[in-house]
Structures are given as C-alpha cells and as structure tokens.
Amino acid sequence: MRRLMASPAGWTAALMLASLAMPDCRSEARAPHEDILATGTKLYSLRNEELIIRDFFQDRRDGFFLDVGCAWPIKENNTYYLEKHLGWSGIAVDGLPEYAALWRKRPKSRFFNYLVTDHDDSVEPFYRAELPDISAARPMKGPAGGPVKYEEIRVPTITLNRLLERNGVSEIDLLSMDIENFEVIALAGFDIARFRPKLACIEAKGANRAQIMEYFAAHGYRRIDRYLEHDPVNYYFTPAAGGPGLP
Numbered sequence: 001m002r003r004l005m006a007s008p009a010g011w012t013a014a015l016m017l018a019s020l021a022m023p024d025c026r027s028e029a030r031a032p033h034e035d036i037l038a039t040g041t042k043l044y045s046l047r048n049e050e051l052i053i054r055d056f057f058q059d060r061r062d063g064f065f066l067d068v069g070c071a072w073p074i075k076e077n078n079t080y081y082l083e084k085h086l087g088w089s090g091i092a093v094d095g096l097p098e099y100a101a102l103w104r105k106r107p108k109s110r111f112f113n114y115l116v117t118d119h120d121d122s123v124e125p126f127y128r129a130e131l132p133d134i135s136a137a138r139p140m141k142g143p144a145g146g147p148v149k150y151e152e153i154r155v156p157t158i159t160l161n162r163l164l165e166r167n168g169v170s171e172i173d174l175l176s177m178d179i180e181n182f183e184v185i186a187l188a189g190f191d192i193a194r195f196r197p198k199l200a201c202i203e204a205k206g207a208n209r210a211q212i213m214e215y216f217a218a219h220g221y222r223r224i225d226r227y228l229e230h231d232p233v234n235y236y237f238t239p240a241a242g243g244p245g246l247p
C-alpha cells in the first residue's frame with residue numbers, strides 16, 4: 001500500500017491547528033514574587049517575623065505550623081496572622097500553663113503545656129519570670145542584664161518528636177521557636193528529616209548562633225541571608241535543595 005505524504009500546504013495547516021490546540025504555557029507560568037516585606041503591614045509579631053514568614057510563603061493558605069515557646073496567642077505572636085487571615089492550623093507549646101486559657105481564642109490551634117527538651121516523661125523546674133517573655137528552663141537576666149524575679153514551677157517534659165507523634169502530625173510547613181537559648185536542646189529531640197519544615201524561624205542569640213547554624217547545615221538546610229537585615233534576632237532556614245525558599 002502506498003504511504004500518503006502531506007503537501008507543504010498541509011503541513012502548515014496542521015501546525016496552525018496544533019498550536020491552537022496547545023495550552024498557553026505563559027498563563028501557567030509561576031506568579032511573580034511579591035515583596036511582602038516592602039508592601040505588607042506588621043500586625044501582630046514583635047519584630048518583622050510575621051512579614052518575613054508571609055513573604056517566604058507568599059501568603060499561601062491552609063498550611064500547618066509548630067509554635068514552640070508560643071507565649072501569647074495574639075500579641076507578639078509569629079503565627080496568629082497565618083491562622084486568622086490565611087486559614088492555617090497548628091500546634092503551640094509553652095512552659096507556662098496560664099497561656100492555655102488564652103489560646104482558646106484560636107480555634108484552629110492546639111495548645112500544650114510542656115517544657116520542650118531532648119527527653120520525655122519527667123517533671124522539671126521551669127522559671128516563671130516577672131517579665132513573662134523571658135520565662136525559661138533556667139533563670140535568665142533581664143533585658144538590660146539586671147536581675148529578674150522568678151517563681152519556680154514544675155512542668156512535664158516532652159520532645160518535639162513525641163508531641164507531633166501524639167497528635168498525628170507527619171509534616172509541618174513552619175517551625176517557629178523562641179525558648180531563651182534552649183533551642184539547640186529542643187532541636188536534639190526533633191527529627192527534622194522526618195517532619196521537614198519548609199521554613200524554620202529560630203531565635204539565635206550570642207554563642208547559641210554557631211550551634212544553630214551547625215545543626216541546620218548538618219541537616220541539609222541553609223540560612224536565608226536576605227532576611228537578616230529585616231530581623232536581627234531570628235535566623236530563617238529552608239532546605240538547601242528543592243525547597244521553596246528564595247536566594
């Protein structure tokens with residue numbers, strides 16, 4: 001049987017029909033990055049944490065956060081904007097039990113009263129300071145280096161692995177951690193390769209900074225240096241390869 005060959009005119013017509021049938025890839029191109037740090041207004045967080053987190057996720061909806069050392073549910077909080085305005089849910093944990101009643105104002109969050117550390121199932125001292133935001137697992141100095149009055153209370157310990165397992169969490173989008181120089185100890189009880197947060201916002205002060213950098217580098221994360229000028233207290237990390245973070 002003789003094979004039929006299309007004429008040049010037929011080829012042209014076929015190509016035109018094919019181009020009409022193909023989707024316009026330009027319409028599916030990635031949306032341009034919005035500089036939320038420049039255009040947004042901070043509503044709740046103490047510093048620019050809220051704007052940096054929003055900028056990283058580009059106001060993505062319906063994510064999941066883990067807020068360690070969460071303190072107040074609204075004022076000076078890194079995750080309230082995500083829940084209230086973007087529909088996120090998450091877990092919040094703090095050593096002060098009195099925050100539990102306040103966190104009931106956040107229906108998509110679950111609050112737990114624990115001392116987060118590298119071991120479970122003990123009850124240990126936690127120091128409630130007259131300045132609540134510096135309450136910690138050991139007495140801390142005040143903002144100007146002066147003495148602060150403390151009350152010793154007893155709090156159950158837990159690792160982040162156990163906390164997440166008990167609540168059926170398999171992965172998280174945001175890890176926010178501010179626990180007064182106990183971050184490295186808490187991270188020792190966290191399997192970051194298993195839960196793989198897309199962004200980690202970690203308070204990093206003094207000598208603690210080097211250990212935090214070592215931890216994240218050892219687990220395949222990189223610091224997002226462009227955020228340093230916007231927040232002098234926290235470091236922001238994202239997976240070094242394959243993550244959604246920006247250079």
